[in-house]
Amino acid sequence: MVLKVRKKVVALPGCPMSKCMNLLGGCWTPEVLWSLSEGPRRFSELRRDSPFISAKVMTSRLRDLEHRGVLTRNVMPTSPPTVEYELTGLGKELLPAIRSIVAVGSRLLLRDSTA
Amino acid sequence: MVLKVRKKVVALPGCPMSKCMNLLGGCWTPEVLWSLSEGPRRFSELRRDSPFISAKVMTSRLRDLEHRGVLTRNVMPTSPPTVEYELTGLGKELLPAIRSIVAVGSRLLLRDSTA
DNA sequence: CGGTATCCAACACGATACTG
DNA sequence: CAGTATCGTGTTGGATACCG
Numbered sequence: 702m703v704l705k706v707r708k709k710v711v712a713l714p715g716c717p718m719s720k721c722m723n724l725l726g727g728c729w730t731p732e733v734l735w736s737l738s739e740g741p742r743r744f745s746e747l748r749r750d751s752p753f754i755s756a757k758v759m760t761s762r763l764r765d766l767e768h769r770g771v772l773t774r775n776v777m778p779t780s781p782p783t784v785e786y787e788l789t790g791l792g793k794e795l796l797p798a799i800r801s802i803v804a805v806g807s808r809l810l811l812r813d814s815t816a
Numbered sequence: 817m818v819l820k821v822r823k824k825v826v827a828l829p830g831c832p833m834s835k836c837m838n839l840l841g842g843c844w845t846p847e848v849l850w851s852l853s854e855g856p857r858r859f860s861e862l863r864r865d866s867p868f869i870s871a872k873v874m875t876s877r878l879r880d881l882e883h884r885g886v887l888t889r890n891v892m893p894t895s896p897p898t899v900e901y902e903l904t905g906l907g908k909e910l911l912p913a914i915r916s917i918v919a920v921g922s923r924l925l926l927r928d929s930t931a
Numbered sequence: 932c933g934g935t936a937t938c939c940a941a942c943a944c945g946a947t948a949c950t951g
Numbered sequence: 952c953a954g955t956a957t958c959g960t961g962t963t964g965g966a967t968a969c970c971g
Contacts, residue, residue, distance in 0.1 A: 716921070
């Protein structure tokens with residue numbers, strides 16, 4: 702099992718920050734979005750990107766994001782079913798925030814290893 | 817009671833995003849940091865900024881952020897005790913990410929009202 | 932492959948009451 | 952003013968097993 706830090710995110714509707722945090726505040730949500738940021742990916746690819754996310758949570762996160770219009774789910778009618786997830790315009794609008802988060806995180810990591 | 821959306825944030829150590837989300841992924845954490853972004857504030861001021869945060873959560877959030885080095889807690893030896901919270905350098909490093917989040921959220925709100 | 936259903940335990944939150 | 956302690960509650964995520 703992976704070391705985990707869990708916290709809850711509660712947000713107030715109508716405020717900009719909440720508007721955004723509602724979309725990316727979910728458990729593992731930023732990771733999923735990040736995986737999708739460079740193009741469409743399949744379910745199993747996403748799972749490989751983030752092996753520590755259980756299938757249940759991955760599914761629920763994807764469904765959630767789909768309902769919120771952040772990504773689309775395309776089922777290809779192949780013999781072994783293939784499903785592709787892709788960010789929508791709305792999803793892509795979230796990327797700057799995610800990139801900022803990653804950028805800040807990277808700086809913090811550097812700082813740690815430097816210190 | 818306020819409409820709430822709750823989600824958990826689980827993060828993996830060693831990855832930039834987790835590094836940052838660990839710091840601002842907590843419940844109400846972005847709101848608190850945002851309140852502090854323009855200068856030191858007292859406990860009661862913070863509570864007024866975000867009336868929907870219970871005292872217990874506010875305290876725990878502040879303690880947490882203090883331990884992580886995101887903010888400092890200064891107790892002034894006045895007769896009614898006065899406590900001021902202020903962002904540290906680390907805390908200020910998080911602001912760009914928060915600003916991005918707010919910026920994206922604002923755009924999303926506009927989009928909503930326009931649509 | 933891409934899920935879904937069930938069970939389960941862990942938190943983390945809100946409310947309340949009390950303190951220096 | 953600025954908390955802390957306690958209780959009760961509910962959501963949520965992990966694990967496991969199963970399906971088209």
